[in-house]
Amino acid sequence: MKKVLFVNGCIRGAQSRTLRLAQRLVRQIPDADIEVLALPALHLTPYDAKDIAERDALSAAGAFSLPFFALANQFKNADAIVLACPFWDLSVPSMVRNYLERLCVTGLTFHYNDKCYPVGDCRPQRFVYVTTRGGIVKNDDPALADHASAYLLSICKLLTNARFDTLAAEGLDIQGNDAEALLRDAEAKADRLAQSFWDEA
Numbered sequence: 001m002k003k004v005l006f007v008n009g010c011i012r013g014a015q016s017r018t019l020r021l022a023q024r025l026v027r028q029i030p031d032a033d034i035e036v037l038a039l040p041a042l043h044l045t046p047y048d049a050k051d052i053a054e055r056d057a058l059s060a061a062g063a064f065s066l067p068f069f070a071l072a073n074q075f076k077n078a079d080a081i082v083l084a085c086p087f088w089d090l091s092v093p094s095m096v097r098n099y100l101e102r103l104c105v106t107g108l109t110f111h112y113n114d115k116c117y118p119v120g121d122c123r124p125q126r127f128v129y130v131t132t133r134g135g136i137v138k139n140d141d142p143a144l145a146d147h148a149s150a151y152l153l154s155i156c157k158l159l160t161n162a163r164f165d166t167l168a169a170e171g172l173d174i175q176g177n178d179a180e181a182l183l184r185d186a187e188a189k190a191d192r193l194a195q196s197f198w199d200e201a
């Protein structure tokens with residue numbers, strides 16, 4: 001069995017269409033032991049000066065097994081990551097950003113090689129970002145750009161060697177659109193993604 005970390009950043013809980021789409025994927029991943037991390041319950045705050053000082057001191061001491069780094073270790077030791085969150089303000093909700101701050105730890109989840117290039121030290125071989133959007137994205141238009149996929153792809157490549165995919169339904173809040181039909185189309189994509197989940201590239 002492979003360990004899949006399902007990072008649930010769906011703030012609206014049972015109302016969340018992103019959660020519905022993500023669950024459709026997660027439930028069908030073959031050979032998977034699913035660990036759920038419910039981000040809303042963690043109430044993560046942004047790192048402040050005290051947190052950074054503590055992180056620096058513990059990192060310098062190599063104390064990476066302490067609870068301070070629990071989220072980073074959990075991410076590091078998973079075989080796959082499914083991160084689900086709604087598309088907010090062209091990117092991820094700040095709650096997810098607070099989570100990502102806990103993952104990027106030099107010396108634990110990545111290091112720099114002798115050419116000062118970052119090398120990921122985390123195990124995941126798959127990273128799927130699941131989202132739903134009220135409108136649409138167009139990356140050639142700054143006011144409509146998808147900063148979430150680009151950002152999460154970069155975080156994925158910083159920390160891992162994983163294949164990255166975005167699974168999205170969009171246009172759900174546009175008047176006249178059939179949100180249910182759009183979600184069903186995305187669910188069909190989730191079904192296909194689940195079947196090929198462990199395939200290379």
Ligand SMILES: Cc1cc2nc3c(=O)[nH]c(=O)nc-3n(C[C@H](O)[C@H](O)[C@H](O)COP(=O)(O)O)c2cc1C
Nearest residue numbers: 012016017018086087088089090132133134135136
């Ligand atoms: C605070 C907030 C910001 C949002 N920003 C965007 C946005 O930038 N672009 C967009 O297309 N939709 C945006 N939306 C709409 C949501 O992406 C859309 O309703 C989504 O389906 C919500 O997902 P959920 O049902 O999982 O909560 C925003 C919604 C909220 C509440």
